[in-house]
Structures are given as structure tokens and as C-alpha cells.
Amino acid sequence: xxxYIPTKKPRYVIIDxxxxxxxxxxxxxxxxxxxxxxxCDDLQxxxxxxxxxxxxxxxxxxxxxxxxxxxxxxxxxxDKSIKVIKGGKxxxxxxxxxxxxxxARIGRYAVHNLQHTDQVLKxxxxxxxxxxxxxxxxxxxxxxxxxxxNKALTSDVLIHEKLKSYNIDCMYINxxxxxxxxYNYGFIGGCAGLISERIFLSTGKILDKNILNTLKKFIQxxxxxxxxxxxxxxxxxxxxxxxI
Numbered sequence: 001x002x003x004y005i006p007t008k009k010p011r012y013v014i015i016d017x018x019x020x021x022x023x024x025x026x027x028x029x030x031x032x033x034x035x036x037x038x039x040c041d042d043l044q045x046x047x048x049x050x051x052x053x054x055x056x057x058x059x060x061x062x063x064x065x066x067x068x069x070x071x072x073x074x075x076x077x078x079d080k081s082i083k084v085i086k087g088g089k090x091x092x093x094x095x096x097x098x099x100x101x102x103x104a105r106i107g108r109y110a111v112h113n114l115q116h117t118d119q120v121l122k123x124x125x126x127x128x129x130x131x132x133x134x135x136x137x138x139x140x141x142x143x144x145x146x147x148x149x150n151k152a153l154t155s156d157v158l159i160h161e162k163l164k165s166y167n168i169d170c171m172y173i174n175x176x177x178x179x180x181x182x183y184n185y186g187f188i189g190g191c192a193g194l195i196s197e198r199i200f201l202s203t204g205k206i207l208d209k210n211i212l213n214t215l216k217k218f219i220q221x222x223x224x225x226x227x228x229x230x231x232x233x234x235x236x237x238x239x240x241x242x243x244i
Contacts, residue, residue, distance in 0.1 A: 001059055001060065002105050002106070002107065002146055002149065003057035003058070003059055003060055003105065003241075003242070004057070004105055004145075004146045004193055004194060004239075004241075004242070005146055005148065005149065005194055006194055006195070006196055006197055006242045006244050007197055007244065008196070008197050008244055009030065009031070009032065009196045009197065009244075010032050010195070010196065010242035010243050010244045011032070011033065011080070011243055011244065012032065012033045012034070012035050012080060012242075012243040013027055013032050013033075013034055013035065013195070013240050013241065013242050013243065014035045014037060014051045014055065014240070014241040014243070015027070015034050015035070015036060015037065015051065015237060015240055015241075016036070016037055016049040016050055016051065016237040016238050017036040017037045017038065017039060017049045018049050018237070019034070019036070019203075019237055020230065020232070022229065022230040022231065022232070023203055023229040023230050023237075026229040026230065027195075027229070030195070030196070032195070035076060035077075035243075036049075037049045037050070037051050037054075037069075037238075038069055038072045038073075040053070040054055040066070040068050040069050040091065042068050042090070042091050042092050042093060043091060043093060043098055044093055044094075044098070044182075045182060046180055046181060046182030046183055047098075047238060049237075049238065050142075050190065050236075050237065050238020050239070051238050051239055051240075051241050052101075052102055052141040052142060052189070052190065052238045052239035052241070053066075053091070053098065053099075053101065053102055053238055054066040054068065054069050054073075054091065054101060055073065055101060055241060056087075056101045056102075056103050056118075056121050056141075057241060058121075058124045058125060058128055059128060060243075060244050061081060061082055061083055062082070062083045062085065062124065063077065063082055063083070063084050063085065063241075064085045064086075064087050064101065064118065064120060064121045064124060065084055065085065065086060065087060065101075066087050066089070066090065066091050066100070066101055066118075067086055067087060067088075067089075067090045068090055068091050070084070070086045070087075077243075080243060082243060085120065085124065086120070087100065087101060087118045087120045087121055088118050088119050088120040088121075089101075089118045089119075089120075095138060096113070096115075096116045096138050099112075099113065099116050099138035099139060100116060100117060100118035100121070101118055101121060102138065102139050102140060102141045102142060103117060103121065103125075103140060103141055104140035104141045104143070104144035104146075104152075104159075104189065105130075105141075105146060106144065106146050106149075106150075106152045106163065106168055107146075107149040107150055107168065108129070108130060108131055108149075109130065109131050109132070109133050109166065109168075110125050110130045110131070110132050110133070111132075111133045111135060111140045111144065111159065111162070111163070112132070112133075112134070112135070112138070112140050113134065113135060113136055113137060113138045113140070114132055114134045116138055133162060133163075133166065135156075135158060135159055135162050136158065137156050137158060137159055139187065140156075140159065140189075141189050141190075141239055142186075142187040142189050142190045142236070142238065142239070143155050143156040143159055143175075143187045143188070143189050144156070144159060144188070144189040145188055145189045145192050145193045145239075146193070146194065147194070147200065147218065147219060147222045147224070148222040148223070150167075150168055150169055151168070151169045151170070151171075151218070151221075151222050152168055152169075152170045152171075153170070153171050153172075153173050153188045153189070153192065153215070153218070154170060154171075154172060154173070154188065154189070155172070155173050155174070155175035155178070155187040155188045155189070156187075157172065160172045171214070171215065171218045173188040173211065173215065174208075174211065175187050175188065177206050177207065177208050177211055177234065178190070178191055178234050178235070178236050179204075179233045179234065179235045179236065180235065180236040181235075186235065186236025187236055189239060190236035190237060190238045190239050191203045191204070191234050191235055191236045191237060192234070193239060193240055194224065194242075195240060195242065196242075198224060198225055199224060199225050199227050200219045200222075200224040200225065200226050200227070201227055201228070201229055201240070202226070202227070202228045202229065202234050203228075203229050203230060203234055203235050203236075203237055204228060204229065204230045204231070204232045204233050204234040204235055205228055205230075205231065205232065205233060205234060206234050207233060
């Protein structure tokens with residue numbers, strides 16, 4: 001089971017502590033309670049609140065968390081039926097020492113630069129019978145969003161090619177349409193994903209109409225409704241992690 005594909009409306013969503021009120025209020029209107037991340041001072045400022053940098057959900061009820069922020073998430077999640085496991089690698093500021101938990105999940109696959117994947121995380125993924133796909137990109141979850149068990153979006157050309165070689169229906173999204181303050185652009189996996197059993201959510205608007213229309217058709221082909229959580233430009237918040 002892919003934890004980024006909710007089978008029902010989540011009770012909670014883990015979201016960057018800097019998410020604006022418009023996005024927070026959108027979630028609350030769906031009766032989804034936002035859980036804001038804690039700032040991880042060991043990461044670079046633009047991504048220091050991104051949940052996908054410090055947390056990887058093995059399944060709906062088991063999360064592996066970087067030691068840097070483990071105590072916070074253990075305390076926050078322990079009463080929400082989530083088993084929180086401390087990862088082995090402590091994250092630090094510069095690539096590739098910041099990517100150990102940023103692993104994409106598509107169907108039965110985990111996609112990552114396997115030279116840098118946290119060993120505790122790899123162990124639990126193997127225990128869950130997840131197969132690994134190696135790519136050179138380290139920020140694979142930032143770069144990739146699951147749309148169904150066999151469909152994905154990615155902002156990385158080489159990930160796009162690799163997923164297609166595994167017969168995964170994959171759409172490439174130019175990362176330049178995504179805003180991430182402090183960088184030239186963000187990535188599609190950090191700003192869009194399934195938020196319920198029927199809604200694929202973007203954090204904001206894609207200003208390129210051709211890309212937007214193609215994306216909407218792709219989402220609809222998987223059986224989901226495309227929606228936007230705000231009227232601002234689509235912004236990379238480091239994924240939304242649902243808790244069902």
C-alpha cells in the first residue's frame with residue numbers, strides 16, 4: 001500500500017509550518033486537521049520545514065523520522081495511532097547529507113538514490129516487500145507525486161524516463177512553474193498530491209495554461225478531481241503527508 005494514496009479522507013495532514021492561512025483553511029474546510037512541522041535547523045532554510053525531508057511513511061501507520069526531529073514527531077503522533085521509528089542518519093545541511101528520507105513511492109516501488117537512503121528506512125521498506133528503483137536524483141519525493149498505483153508526475157527528466165521503463169504512466173512537469181522561495185524553482189512532488197480518496201490537490205495555481213490543462217486531464221484519467229488550495233502560485237511545501 002502506498003501511504004501517499006489515501007483510501008479515505010485523512011484525519012490529519014502533516015504540512016510545512018510556513019503554509020499560509022488560505023491553504024490551512026482549505027484543509028480545515030475538509031475537516032482535515034493540519035499538523036505543522038517543526039523547523040529543522042540542520043537543513044537549509046528553504047526546506048527546513050518540508051515534511052518529506054525528515055519523514056517517510058512506510059504505510060498508513062508507520063513513519064520513519066530523522067533523528068534531528070524524532071522527539072517532536074513522536075510526541076505529536078503517538079496518540080494518533082502512528083508508530084514513529086527513529087531513522088539511522090542524522091541530516092545535515094548540504095547535499096547529499098540531507099536526502100536520506102526523501103524517497104518517492106509509486107505503486108510497489110521506492111525510488112531514490114540508493115547510495116544515500118537511510119538504512120533503517122531501507123530495512124522497513126524491504127520488510128514491507130517494497131522494490132527499489134535507483135536513480136541519481138536524491139530529492140525524489142520532492143520531484144515526484146503519485147497519482148495512482150501506476151501513474152505519477154515528476155519534475156525530473158531522468159526519473160520520468162526511468163518510471164516509463166517500468167511501465168508506469170508518467171507525466172513530466174517543468175519545475176519552473178513551481179515557486180520555492182530561496183531557489184529558482186521548486187518541484188511538483190512537494191506541491192501536489194492526493195489529499196483524499198477523490199481529490200488531487202495543488203497548493204496553488206499553475207500559471208502556464210497548457211501545462212495546467214494537460215495536468216487536469218492526466219489527473220482525471222486516474223479518476224480524481226483536481227483542486228487548488230489557494231489562489232496564489234503553486235508553491236513547494238515539501239509534500240503533504242496524510243494520516244488516515
